[in-house]
Amino acid sequence: MSFKRLLPLEEARRVIETNYTPADPVVVERGLDTALGYVLAEDIRSEIDVPGFDxxxxxxxxxxxxxxxxxxxxxxxxxxxxxxxxxxxxxxxxxxxxxxxxxxxxxxxxxxxxxxxxxxxxxxxxxxxxxxxxxxxxxxxxKRGADIARGETVCTKQTVLTSREIGLLAALGLERVKVFRKPVVALISTGNEVQNIGEIHDEYRVYDINSHALSALLREVGAEPLPLGVARDDYDAIRQKIICGLEL
Amino acid sequence: MSFKRLLPLEEARRVIETNYTPADPVVVERGLDTALGYVLAEDIRSEIDVPGFDxxxxxxxxxxxxxxxxxxxxxxxxxxxxxxxxxxxxxxxxxxxxxxxxxxxxxxxxxxxxxxxxxxxxxxxxxxxxxxxxxxxxxxxxKRGADIARGETVCTKQTVLTSREIGLLAALGLERVKVFRKPVVALISTGNEVQNIGEIHDEYRVYDINSHALSALLREVGAEPLPLGVARDDYDAIRQKIICGLEL
Incomplete structure (x- = not known):
C-alpha cells in the first residue's frame, strides 16, 4: 500500500480558481406562490398606490x-x-x-x-x-398610498424572498416575479468503504452520510443539491462523476 | 347599511373549541431525502455500531x-x-x-x-x-461504536428533522423514516373588495395579500397551506368554503 499525498486546501482552491469561471446566475420567472426562499433578480417598483383610495x-x-x-x-x-x-x-x-x-x-x-x-x-x-x-x-x-406609494421601490434585487416580501408583492398584484435560479451543488461521495443507505450493513464499511446530510444542509441555505452518488477511490470513476455533474 | 357585530376573540375560540376536536396527527413514511423539516413520529434506536469497527x-x-x-x-x-x-x-x-x-x-x-x-x-x-x-x-x-453505539436512541419522537438529524439517520443506513404529516392549514380570504393577484387593478379594491403571505408563512414554520381563494362577504359563500376546506 502506498499512502497518498493530500492536496493542501489553498492549492485545491487555486486549481479550481484558475480552471473554472463561475457562470452568471440564471434568471428565471416564478409564480409568487413558489418563489419563497428565492433571491429577487429585479427591483420591484409599485405601479399602484396601496391603498388605492383614502x-x-x-x-x-x-x-x-x-x-x-x-x-x-x-x-x-x-x-x-x-x-x-x-x-x-x-x-x-x-x-x-x-x-x-x-x-x-x-x-x-x-x-x-x-x-x-x-x-x-x-x-x-x-x-x-x-x-x-x-x-x-x-x-x-x-391616505391613498399610505402603505405603498405608486413609483416606490418596495423590494430591491438580491433580496431573499420571505413571507414578508411575498405579502408585499401580492399587495402589488404581481403574479410572477424574476428570481435567480438556486445554485445547484453537485455532491460526490468518495470512498470504497461507502455504502448506500438501505443496503444491508457491512460492518467494515460506512453508510453514505454526506450525500444526505449535505443535501439537506444545501436545501436549508437555499441551494439545490444534485447528489451524484458514490464514486470508488479511482481516478477515472471520480473524473467521470465530476464530468457528469458539470454536464447536468 | 347596517354595521356588523364583531365576535370577540375569546368567544370565537370557544365556538371552535366546543365544536371541533382536533384529529390525531397522521403518521406517514418519507424517504430520508424528503423528510427535511418534518417532525419525527418514532424514536430511532441504532441497530449498528458507528463505526462498525475499531x-x-x-x-x-x-x-x-x-x-x-x-x-x-x-x-x-x-x-x-x-x-x-x-x-x-x-x-x-x-x-x-x-x-x-x-x-x-x-x-x-x-x-x-x-x-x-x-x-x-x-x-x-x-x-x-x-x-x-x-x-x-x-x-x-x-473505538467501534464511538460515534453511535448499537442500541442507543439517536433521535426521539417529536424531533424536527434538520440536516443534522438527516445525517444521523443516514449514518444508521435508514432509507425511510416515520414522520407526522405536516399540519394542513386551509386559508380563506374574505371580502367583496378582495381581488386576485394578476387581475387588472381596480383602485377601490385590494389584492388578496393574505392568501399568499400566510401560505408562505405557513411553509416557513413547517405547515402546509391550502389556499381556498376569496369568499365574498356572504354567509353561504363563506360557509361553503369552510365545508370545502374540511372535506379536503
Missing amino acids: RSTVDGYAVRSQDLIGAGETSPRRLLLAGSVEVGFQPPRPLSAGECIAVPTGGAIPRGADAVVMKEYAHVEEGHVTFYRGVGLGENTM | RSTVDGYAVRSQDLIGAGETSPRRLLLAGSVEVGFQPPRPLSAGECIAVPTGGAIPRGADAVVMKEYAHVEEGHVTFYRGVGLGENTM
Whole structure:
C-alpha cells in the first residue's frame, strides 16, 4: 500500500480558481406562490398606490370635520345621512356641507370628507345622524398610498424572498416575479468503504452520510443539491462523476 | 347599511373549541431525502455500531503499543510489515508480536493491534518498518461504536428533522423514516373588495395579500397551506368554503 499525498486546501482552491469561471446566475420567472426562499433578480417598483383610495380605518361616518366643531355630549351636531359606501366600490357621491356618509372599515372615503367618526359616537334616526363628539382632520382615515406609494421601490434585487416580501408583492398584484435560479451543488461521495443507505450493513464499511446530510444542509441555505452518488477511490470513476455533474 | 357585530376573540375560540376536536396527527413514511423539516413520529434506536469497527484516524501502521516501548530518534524499533488494510474491508489477519500492518485513515485496525503510528514517524524498508517514536495505548484510533453505539436512541419522537438529524439517520443506513404529516392549514380570504393577484387593478379594491403571505408563512414554520381563494362577504359563500376546506 502506498499512502497518498493530500492536496493542501489553498492549492485545491487555486486549481479550481484558475480552471473554472463561475457562470452568471440564471434568471428565471416564478409564480409568487413558489418563489419563497428565492433571491429577487429585479427591483420591484409599485405601479399602484396601496391603498388605492383614502380609506376608513373604522366602521363609522365620513364627515367634513369642520361640520362637527364644538360637538359634544351636551351639544350634539346633526348631519344628513347622504348614503353609504360599500367596501370595494367608489363612494356613491361626494360629500357636501352638512352631510355624512356611512362607511365601513376599509371603505373609501368620499370626496369632500376629511375624517370618519366611529359609529359608537353617533346615533342614526330618520335619515340623519347625531354626533356626540367632534373629530380631528384626517382622524380614522388612511391616505391613498399610505402603505405603498405608486413609483416606490418596495423590494430591491438580491433580496431573499420571505413571507414578508411575498405579502408585499401580492399587495402589488404581481403574479410572477424574476428570481435567480438556486445554485445547484453537485455532491460526490468518495470512498470504497461507502455504502448506500438501505443496503444491508457491512460492518467494515460506512453508510453514505454526506450525500444526505449535505443535501439537506444545501436545501436549508437555499441551494439545490444534485447528489451524484458514490464514486470508488479511482481516478477515472471520480473524473467521470465530476464530468457528469458539470454536464447536468 | 347596517354595521356588523364583531365576535370577540375569546368567544370565537370557544365556538371552535366546543365544536371541533382536533384529529390525531397522521403518521406517514418519507424517504430520508424528503423528510427535511418534518417532525419525527418514532424514536430511532441504532441497530449498528458507528463505526462498525475499531478505526484508524490517520494514515500509518497498526501496532501493539508495547512493541514500541522505548522507541525514539536514537533508539528506533523495527517491526515486520505483515500486510496492509484496505479501507472498507476486514484486516487481512490479526497482528502478532513484533509485527505491524499498514492502515489508511478510516481503515479497520487488526485484532491484536492497540494503536496506530502516523506514517510520518516510520520508515519502510525491505518488508520492515522502523519506528522513531513510541505510541500510547489507543493512540490514533477510534473505538467501534464511538460515534453511535448499537442500541442507543439517536433521535426521539417529536424531533424536527434538520440536516443534522438527516445525517444521523443516514449514518444508521435508514432509507425511510416515520414522520407526522405536516399540519394542513386551509386559508380563506374574505371580502367583496378582495381581488386576485394578476387581475387588472381596480383602485377601490385590494389584492388578496393574505392568501399568499400566510401560505408562505405557513411553509416557513413547517405547515402546509391550502389556499381556498376569496369568499365574498356572504354567509353561504363563506360557509361553503369552510365545508370545502374540511372535506379536503
